Amino acid sequence: MNQLGVITRQFSCSSAVQSAIKNVTVIGGGLMGSGIAQVAAQAGQNVTLVDVNGDILAKAQKSIGNNLGRVAKKMYKDNPQEAEKFVSESMGRIKTATDPVSGSQTADLVVEAIVENIDIKHQLFQKLDQAAPDHTIFASNTSSLSVNEIGAVVKRKDKFGGLHFFNPVPVMRLLEVVRGAETSETTYRSMMDWGKALGKTCITCKDTPGFVVNRLLVPYIAEAIRLFERGDASAKDIDIAMKLGAGYPMGPLELADYVGLDTNKFILDGWHKKYPDQQLFKPIPLLNKLVSEGKLGVKTGEGFYKYEKK
Ligand SMILES: CCCCCCCCCCCCC[C@H](O)CC(=O)SCCNC(=O)CCNC(=O)[C@H](O)C(C)(C)COP(=O)(O)OP(=O)(O)OC[C@H]1O[C@@H](n2cnc3c(N)ncnc32)[C@H](O)[C@@H]1OP(=O)(O)O
Numbered sequence: 001m002n003q004l005g006v007i008t009r010q011f012s013c014s015s016a017v018q019s020a021i022k023n024v025t026v027i028g029g030g031l032m033g034s035g036i037a038q039v040a041a042q043a044g045q046n047v048t049l050v051d052v053n054g055d056i057l058a059k060a061q062k063s064i065g066n067n068l069g070r071v072a073k074k075m076y077k078d079n080p081q082e083a084e085k086f087v088s089e090s091m092g093r094i095k096t097a098t099d100p101v102s103g104s105q106t107a108d109l110v111v112e113a114i115v116e117n118i119d120i121k122h123q124l125f126q127k128l129d130q131a132a133p134d135h136t137i138f139a140s141n142t143s144s145l146s147v148n149e150i151g152a153v154v155k156r157k158d159k160f161g162g163l164h165f166f167n168p169v170p171v172m173r174l175l176e177v178v179r180g181a182e183t184s185e186t187t188y189r190s191m192m193d194w195g196k197a198l199g200k201t202c203i204t205c206k207d208t209p210g211f212v213v214n215r216l217l218v219p220y221i222a223e224a225i226r227l228f229e230r231g232d233a234s235a236k237d238i239d240i241a242m243k244l245g246a247g248y249p250m251g252p253l254e255l256a257d258y259v260g261l262d263t264n265k266f267i268l269d270g271w272h273k274k275y276p277d278q279q280l281f282k283p284i285p286l287l288n289k290l291v292s293e294g295k296l297g298v299k300t301g302e303g304f305y306k307y308e309k310k
């Protein structure tokens, strides 16, 4: 920190650098994992994308191809041949696998982006810890769980940290790099350099609930849903209000649908269990109802709004 109390940018990354990490395994090929695999491949890295079955992986590859096309169109607007080359070369760097153990054999870094459930994350990291090379760094993309708690099951605690990306990954420029209690300086710097090599602006956070962005965003979205649930305003008007009155690109209910209402519920339930006296994290009956009806937002075609199925 300098004399004015402003944090210097010594370790913040905002321009491309070389990263020692060349081989990345991304576990979970859903919304986030497919985006993380895409940006790593775009940056020239060898990527292995792992999920539970081939159908999910095929869907992830299709979505990555489409999104690479959007990026390429912007990068090479007057040169369709270069755009096509960029897409096919980036796609060519992504392999897929259904077994996380064999999928991590050559990884310098494993980024976990599976369901927001600590028991399932523990099972995965326990397996990986026994099988991955000693030098491999493990990181979780968790939105709301404690990085220290997720990493409690691995022996390589010095090589464990948090890499919290934002949705949609190819568009959102921020990466929160989370230092756990035992994350080594070398691991932290490798994670920062890797984020920079991907073109992200990195900020450093301690392992506190929601890190920076979600500590502010979760209460905001939760309050918006309560406002709607009470009938104080329509969903559309709440969203218009925050877009035009606060300048946000999406309103809170649109954003909740975009993130996935199941993910919203995992986060809220987890924090309610951990902090039962905190009013902000109390369960929201409307959210529970929508999730129990399978209305998970954009990904299922309905949440607070209806969407055309892709
Ligand atoms: C519900 C109960 C509440 C309980 C409380 C719990 C709440 C918990 C909520 C927190 C969840 C946390 C989740 C996570 O941990 C953290 C997050 O990720 S938070 C989400 C952060 N993201 C945002 O805030 C997104 C905000 N929105 C936007 O920035 C924009 O709307 C958009 C998504 C970029 C879309 O922009 P639009 O203009 O609307 O649409 P376009 O389609 O025209 O896109 C614009 C521009 O972007 C390009 N683009 C879009 N998507 C992609 C992609 N996937 N890949 C590549 N490119 C993409 C598109 O091509 C356009 O380019 P252009 O044509 O302009 O050149």
Ligand SMILES: NC(=O)c1ccc[n+]([C@@H]2O[C@H](COP(=O)([O-])OP(=O)(O)OC[C@H]3O[C@@H](n4cnc5c(N)ncnc54)[C@H](O)[C@@H]3O)[C@@H](O)[C@H]2O)c1
Residues within 6 Å of the ligand: 027, 028, 029, 030, 031, 032, 033, 050, 051, 052, 056, 100, 112, 113, 114, 115, 116, 117, 120, 124, 141, 142, 143, 144, 164, 165, 166, 167, 258, 259, 260, 263
């Ligand atoms: N959705 C968001 O906006 C967002 C943003 C930042 C971080 N996150 C976090 O990223 C993680 C993933 O979220 P998402 O929105 O991509 O979820 P998602 O439901 O879209 O995808 C999760 C994927 O993980 C797969 N999976 C589950 N268990 C697995 C296992 N054991 N091995 C391999 N694959 C497995 C599922 O099949 C699914 O394809 C969560 O921890 C979430 O909190 C989400």
